[in-house]
Amino acid sequence: MKTITVKYFAMFREHAGLSEETLELDVATAEDVYKQTQHRHGSNEPTGHCKVAINDTMAEWKSDVNDGDVVLLFPPVAGG
Amino acid sequence: MFSISDETIRVDELREQVMNPGSGGVCVFEGWVRNENEGRTVQRLEYEVYAPLAIKEGEIVIAQAKERFPFLAASCVHRSGLLEIGDCAVWVGVSAPHRDEAFKACRYIIDEIKVRLPIWKKEHYVDGDSGWVNCERCANV
Numbered sequence: 001m002k003t004i005t006v007k008y009f010a011m012f013r014e015h016a017g018l019s020e021e022t023l024e025l026d027v028a029t030a031e032d033v034y035k036q037t038q039h040r041h042g043s044n045e046p047t048g049h050c051k052v053a054i055n056d057t058m059a060e061w062k063s064d065v066n067d068g069d070v071v072l073l074f075p076p077v078a079g080g
Numbered sequence: 081m082f083s084i085s086d087e088t089i090r091v092d093e094l095r096e097q098v099m100n101p102g103s104g105g106v107c108v109f110e111g112w113v114r115n116e117n118e119g120r121t122v123q124r125l126e127y128e129v130y131a132p133l134a135i136k137e138g139e140i141v142i143a144q145a146k147e148r149f150p151f152l153a154a155s156c157v158h159r160s161g162l163l164e165i166g167d168c169a170v171w172v173g174v175s176a177p178h179r180d181e182a183f184k185a186c187r188y189i190i191d192e193i194k195v196r197l198p199i200w201k202k203e204h205y206v207d208g209d210s211g212w213v214n215c216e217r218c219a220n221v
Contacts, residue, residue, distance in 0.1 A: 009128065009130060009198065009200065010128050010200035010202070010212055010215070011200070011212045011215045051198070053133055053198070056132055056136070057133075058133070058137065072130070072133070072198075074130075074198050075200065075212065075214075075215050076214040076215055077194075077195065077196070077197060077198060077199055077200060077214070078194070078199065078200055078201040078212070078213040078214045078215075079127075079158060079170070079193050079194045079195075079197045079199035079201070080111050080158075080169065080170050080190060080193060
């Protein structure tokens with residue numbers, strides 16, 4: 001098990017009703033975090049449409065997550 | 081230089097930032113809040129921005145634009161918070177010795193910013209409803 005802080009943004013934050021939480025998760029990748037927190041962010045959107053960052057650096061869904069990491073889950077962006 | 085602002089974008093001040101004696105011109109893109117999207121009448125917009133990463137990624141976009149289309153100065157500001165119809169949501173200015181680099185770099189910067197930065201747009205409609213743009217397939221799961 002790893003201690004992971006998960007941060008939710010925009011639609012994910014609204015659905016979760018909170019902006020972040022620290023969880024004990026059995027995960028290897030960022031995608032695992034996304035799937036195991038689906039009950040929070042509420043999305044089954046293919047991860048390709050969403051983005052992820054780890055410790056304030058943009059990451060890939062296959063990126064490894066380590067104990068103590070902060071994983072940021074971004075719904076589809078819409079700047080401009 | 082890339083920044084996020086929760087206040088009205090002051091276009092004249094930004095224009096001065098990209099003035100350069102070696103530049104023959106400046107290409108500017110201003111993104112405005114419009115009153116309609118996909119058939120719905122929009123009353124106002126709300127931008128949520130994760131600033132630490134948006135600024136970092138915005139600086140990368142400008143650096144990549146400079147590698148592709150050498151220019152002398154570039155600046156970009158994106159709004160956060162609540163905006164009304166007609167407000168400036170994003171400003172991009174690029175000055176260069178010749179117009180070709182300025183046009184191309186300006187286009188590159190705005191295109192990349194729209195798809196890469198952690199910025200989300202919530203539209204508030206006149207009928208009282210609201211919705212996150214581009215998130216339709218995430219909704220109601």
